[in-house]
Amino acid sequence: QVQVVESGGGLVQPGGSLRLSCAASGSRFSAYAMGWYRQAPGKERELVARIVNSGSTNYGDSVKGRFTISRDYDKNTADLQMNSLKPEDTAVYYCFFRVSGTNYWGQGTQVTVSS
Secondary structure, three states, X not given: OEEEEEEOOEEEOOOOOEEEXXXXXXXXXXXXXXXXXXXXXXXXXXXXXXXXXXXXXXXXXXXXXXEEEEEEXXXXXXXXXXXXXXXXXXXXXXXXEEEOOEEEEOOOEXXXXXX
């Protein structure tokens, strides 16, 4: 079993930055991919960023050029650096690790962008 825990959310003003962190623990495993989704009230969950074993990354169109995902596969951590934040980035951010064909999710962390 894999446990995933996020941290780093909070309140930030438009134009500001936040860094989210995510760590996975449990039985010894090797994650194929890790990343972040988000869900705003009344909206579907959407991809924010994903990184796979090769180092290849995918970003949602709305965050390209502003957000950067990084990972440490040895430590099973994944961070999301968020810059130039906008009010529309307000959402609950969920981290996931994909292990042996299964996605393991964290409980989510709230990010609120408001003046």
